[in-house]
Amino acid sequence: MATAILSIDLDAIAANWRALDRLSGPEVQTAAVVKADAYGLGAGKVARALAWAGARRFFVAAAEEGAAVRQALGPGPQINILSGHMAGDTEMLNDLELTPMLNSLEQITRHLEALPGHAFGVQLDTGMNRLGVEPVEWQAVAPLLIEAGPAMLMSHLACADEPDHPMNQLQLQAFHEMTDGTGVPRSLAATGGILLGPKYHFDLCRAGIGMYGGRPFEMAERAVTLSLPVIQSREVLPGEIVGYSATWEPEGPAVIATVAAGYADGLPRTLSNNAVLWDGDTPCPLVGRVSMDLITVDVTHLAEVPKSLDILGPHQSVDDLADAAGTIGYEILTALGKRYSRRYSETRG
Numbered sequence: 001m002a003t004a005i006l007s008i009d010l011d012a013i014a015a016n017w018r019a020l021d022r023l024s025g026p027e028v029q030t031a032a033v034v035k036a037d038a039y040g041l042g043a044g045k046v047a048r049a050l051a052w053a054g055a056r057r058f059f060v061a062a063a064e065e066g067a068a069v070r071q072a073l074g075p076g077p078q079i080n081i082l083s084g085h086m087a088g089d090t091e092m093l094n095d096l097e098l099t100p101m102l103n104s105l106e107q108i109t110r111h112l113e114a115l116p117g118h119a120f121g122v123q124l125d126t127g128m129n130r131l132g133v134e135p136v137e138w139q140a141v142a143p144l145l146i147e148a149g150p151a152m153l154m155s156h157l158a159c160a161d162e163p164d165h166p167m168n169q170l171q172l173q174a175f176h177e178m179t180d181g182t183g184v185p186r187s188l189a190a191t192g193g194i195l196l197g198p199k200y201h202f203d204l205c206r207a208g209i210g211m212y213g214g215r216p217f218e219m220a221e222r223a224v225t226l227s228l229p230v231i232q233s234r235e236v237l238p239g240e241i242v243g244y245s246a247t248w249e250p251e252g253p254a255v256i257a258t259v260a261a262g263y264a265d266g267l268p269r270t271l272s273n274n275a276v277l278w279d280g281d282t283p284c285p286l287v288g289r290v291s292m293d294l295i296t297v298d299v300t301h302l303a304e305v306p307k308s309l310d311i312l313g314p315h316q317s318v319d320d321l322a323d324a325a326g327t328i329g330y331e332i333l334t335a336l337g338k339r340y341s342r343r344y345s346e347t348r349g
């Protein structure tokens, strides 16, 4: 049986990283965020392509992800762990030279006791209230901790994809208050923060979704194409129904193509009766419910039933599909199915 093909353009990802890197001054570095298996696209391959393009610093969520990236890159590049130094991580952090971003007094104590002299950064909470050392705690420990020589002080913006949101300015101010005069390299901006402008760039930016072609980096090159095989087709007449719960009936004789991908492959069930697939330049509506392994598509208007239909491609971006599903591009990417055959293209041009 034909399989679904997820084509990943490593050149486009590298070009997007370079484009984001150019948005800040030459003195500002741009790290690559490759957590969650590089947003579902394959951390090893993506990290290697980005290292080749010039990225020297990487961020992942957890130590295990850092181990995979270290294996792909070898010694040298800095690999930062956003979840910090968790219980049980000590050996891995040490053996693989991973740099934890310490998030709490508990993690700070654990790290300084278990791995004195081992590189670390500190994540500060400037108002998102999710991860990081709180301002009051920071006041208490900052003098001592800065003596220990952190590699970086970082924080994360809650609303950077909305340039006019008052949280941006508030968090920027809180970050200044917590870090001015420390002399330690600083990082505040992810993709959204890079686009907010130089005030937000500090010493290091952390590019994620923009590299993978997602909003808010509207200039991004497309990094993924997803082509799904048609495994059967049939004529359906008025009075007949298509799919679970009989949510769709044709108005006239229709040709329905059954396509081999469903919600178990990361196509949200909210796309039911609410998305299009593409035969080249021709849109074809998804009709009926999304099932676990299958979707059904109205191809009545095509001259012949195609062998495959694109759900991500030149006419439909990750964000377009996310909009149809009522979610965000990040979720579409990170849910991309394990059953897809992943094809990487790379010229390193």
Ligand SMILES: *Cc1c(COP(=O)(O)O)cnc(C)c1O
Pocket (backbone or CB within 6 Å): 033, 035, 082, 155, 156, 189, 190, 191, 192, 206, 207, 208, 209, 210
């Ligand atoms: C995920 C993440 C990023 C990257 O964010 P994008 O919006 O994908 O660019 C940067 N920093 C932190 C702390 C993150 O959790």
